[in-house]
């Protein structure tokens with residue numbers, strides 16, 4: 542039996558939700574990961590250090606006995622975020638980053654930033670305080686093709702942003718295109734990116750295989766195969782600028798399987814298995830540990846975990862559904878076999 546032993550990984554981009562939904566999904570992430578950067582896009586969002594402290598307490602209270610997990614909190618940037626809040630965030634020690642959502646880009650982004658230039662005062666404070674900016678890097682203009690929104694964001698907003706704030710630490714989240722990989726490679730060492738399992742495993746064809754497949758719909762949307770291949774190359778290259786962030790984003794089945802379905806893939810249940818399969822596919826399992834467990838903490842200036850986890854080469858079937866409030870939750874690639882198992 543082939544086994545893979547790795548330093549326990551962390552998830553550098555995760556949606557945990559709140560209340561009963563939080564209780565349903567948290568044990569999955571805590572089983573595989575020691576820590577996670579927790580997204581602030583609740584409704585209403587986590588906008589202040591006080592919001593983040595209360596949410597962190599709710600996460601820790603939802604953790605089942607016997608599990609350990611460290612939530613690394615983020616603030617949701619709005620047009621009204623103040624420099625004082627950034628300074629307080631840095632001082633808090635538990636707020637690790639600030640998340641930028643363009644208004645209207647995705648789930649619960651209505652409070653997001655209407656014009657990135659409006660935040661320059663905040664970015665200056667973040668640069669000074671050395672607190673990372675996490676970007677949902679897509680433009681929202683309805684006239685821009687949905688498959689081009691990341692590329693246009695990089696050209697129109699990101700390149701100017703990093704030239705205005707060259708020392709700002711930036712994570713371009715859930716990258717999906719060759720243009721994003723090229724940008725990160727050509728940028729300074731303070732610019733990094735996270736990559737999801739779905740963008741490593743699937744091209745946009747998965748959205749339409751035999752009919753419309755809402756459980757493969759996430760934002761940024763899956764792209765052409767040529768982009769997937771570039772992402773896979775980046776993730777397995779051993780370059781510390783690219784690290785793991787699942788963007789696991791639970792939505793109840795009935796909110797995805799409807800005429801206007803929500804964006805988000807659920808991968809917290811089997812994240813490491815999915816990444817292992819992607820890395821194995823290009824014969825790069827030896828690069829998985831650093832991608833999953835080293836480069837993230839290095840970027841965030843946190844200690845690497847010391848505990849180990851094991852993945853076994855064993856085929857099992859991903860469940861059709863896991864329990865979730867209101868309706869079940871359908872994991873990524875539900876009902877299909879996967880050849881690695883987290884034990």
Ligand code: DOR
Pocket residue numbers: 556582647648677758759760761790791804805806
């Ligand atoms: O697919 C997505 N789902 N993309 C996001 O940016 C947000 C996320 C969510 O919160 O459901």
Ligand code: ZN
Pocket residue numbers: 554556580788790
């Ligand atoms: Zn996300």
